[in-house]
Amino acid sequence: MTKQIRMNVFDMTSAMHNSHGLWKHPDNARATRYKDADYWVELAQLLERGRFDALFLADVIGVYDVYRQSKDPAIRDAVQVPLNDPAFVIPVMAHATRHLCFALTVSTTYEHPYAHARRMSTLDHLTKGRFAWNVVTSYLPSAARNFGHAEMMRHDERYAMAEEFLEVSYKLWEASWEDDAIVRDASRGVFAEPAKVHDIGHDGRYYRVRGPHLSEPSPQRTPVIYQAGASEKGRDFAAKHAECLFVGGSSPGRVKASIQDIKDRAVAYGRNPDHIQAFTFLNVVVAETSAEAEAKFAEYASLWSGEAAKAQFGGSSGYDLSQYSDLDAPFEYKHTEHGQSRAASLTKDQPRRLTVREALGTFERLDRKQTIVGNPQEVADRIERYFDESGVDGFNLAHYISPGSLIDFVELVVPELQRRGRYKTEYEPGTYREKLFGQGSRLLFADHPGAGYRRNDGKAEIPQGGAS
Template sequence: MPRQLHINAFDMACVGHIQQGLWTHPRDQSTRYADIHYWTEYAKRLEKGLFDGIFFADVVGVYDVMGASPDAAVRHAVQVPVNDPMMLIPAMAAATTHLGFGVTANLTYEQPFLFARRMSTLDHLTQGRIGWNIVTGYLDSAARAAGLSGQMAHDDRYDLADEYMQLVYRLWEGSWDDGAVLRDKASGVYADPSRVRVIHHHGKQYKVDAMHLSEPSPQRTPVLYQAGASARGTRFAATHAECVFLNGQAQPAVRKIVDGIRAQAVEQGRDARDVKMFLGATIVTGRTEAEARDKFEDYRRYASSEAALVHAAASMGIDFSKYDLDEPVETGKSQAIVSNVEAMTRSAGPQWTRRKLLEQMVLGSRQAPWVGSADRIADMLVEWSEAADVDGFNLSRTVVPECFDDFIELVVPRLQARGAYKTRYTQGTLRGKLFGHDRLPATHAAAPARGAGPAAS
């Protein structure tokens, strides 16, 4: 019997997310991204399909590497304009009961004390359905927007992140004891101050002397997502992540990353299965192979290779406008998404060119789509899960909402028939649904923060 797969929708509070240009398709509704009803309808649709959640990407800069200008990104809506995904979650949570929400927040530009309160608030308002995708950023434009001359070096950003995590763990896990909140109307005591602690953190990057402002939320710490696949990123994931998001590559490459992260987690005293792996996938399906192929060819007419290059240039830190079609691209030492450069080198060889990159962008991104009948797609998902040891998939949108309607109507029943997909939700928090417990286990790096430090005076 195959494992039951976890499925998230992968999207962003913008027009053009991953598959660049598909917003121009006449049936696509992503230009409604600023309408709250678009998102509440979206949430209801995903919950009807028993999706585990929606995984929100986000950036706080613009894609201005291509031609050293943001003009092409603005022209083609390449993740700009983009709204704050956190503002969508309370409305989507109010429209649903079980759907989880993974939201990306860049810790480099988030003050940890205030961020910890914001996430606790969302955990309360969603009744424990919030997750945080931990990112350190890769855009120099974001650094300049925050008043810096440029971003920190790749590995230094992870060093910063390690300290950040220790601080927010102490706020979420250590400031308020379980049982501190009494809500005793007869005595007039809401909370016992002897069970609330001031957190004293004096580190290299951060200094905080304060109690956490929120009382303990259902999960305390949000479910922790992470998407780094570089050597430093996988080490960070093995320490902190509960769910790791991997980009699509060849199966052996994905399996190597999965095995490496699980092995590093075990070395740190964690259970290998306390880290769930999610593979990014783009799916175009139909009732038959011919129907799926026709739909793919229809979508393909609207994909934008220029917009795709704008996105790739920023994520790799390479200005492709400097290279002719068949001129080898000099990757150098990128400070952007190192794993993206490494993945391209693995797939196209060390002397890859702009032409080779464009050949991969059939639907406006480097993520090759899976095109096939619902039976074939169900087989592929199960086979990938077994061969690469992944626990689930983040499904990138193509033409919305029909791409998710197709998956829910056609693929979900076939997965259920194989025993590879749930037939109903279990009750409880997002972490409870994924792992069977609401709070982080005692083996997690956050555990030492529990009950640490003197009580507030």
């Protein structure tokens, strides 16, 4: 059977996501309606009509203020600010749909796992198991200051904290409540059996959590785990924990190599590599004819903001592009405590070393190389080719105009991919994990480290340290 393409939409509950400057387009409804629950309901229903797998919601908890050492460029051009909490739109979208799933980005750096675990269980309950957590560590210096820290935690320590954060979360989700703890026995006056609800007694380097978990087990217990790290620490973290990868690369070959590297590491952790699915970026401008698509792309390009793009890159990479004055010098990689994959995207990941002039030029224009432009057949051809060459399981689809770009994709590209047998015509039933991996996979696979905390005959297995 021909492998089918999974498709998520990559979005943010902000006035703009990564379509820098396009808030100015008169048809960009999100710039004014992102605060409106009706907007998100309409979007979710559109995506379900287009048989999208999930809405993947990014998030940040600070303002991009590295570029020009100022927050002004980001605020001026709506670079992921203003921004609302994405968790609150998920239940209303889930209520308005039956199959669409939702991936929520939450940082482990400034949250506490006890409160976080309850929020994730609540969302898994309210979505009937159509829920995933995209695990990130925060890279913005402004986020550190907002949470009372003088400086940002170092990159590798953020991952050490994330490891323990997940350990606590797994214990709460998998070990605290037994499956049959809820009895609702009115004759005995017992709603839940106290002997089947357990403290976790975690005492670690970063967290001390006694428990028990406040929520009863949700449909998946542990939500589907997404991860997007590309540094050495990030890849190792993904190999150990991720069920879905979000990977980038300058070519299908580089994406394929990244996926294989992480899957090889997963095998070393005792995991089946088939229990990990990979997604990469996709951006499409499509119209009935090639000429119409080209005209549409040119219109978008005319509104592009290079200053906004530099502001976003500065916060995510730690490179203040306003400080580069020798335009003919090589644009070198330098270590920062920010997102190392973003820093590598214009340095180590390039097929040849760029000059400063070339690197800066990538931000001044809407990058045609990163966008598929054409009629439905041309777009489907390129999506299929990239899909087959890169070895991904699907794409996180960005969009320039919302909801217009997504309407175009649903009405023009989806039917073409369906005709080719590369895209589902109906949803599979079940939770998000079951939709990804098949019926019977509602819970974490047994080879996942989180599954090691499940209770067996009333006793919790604690395979990686800590008390039960």
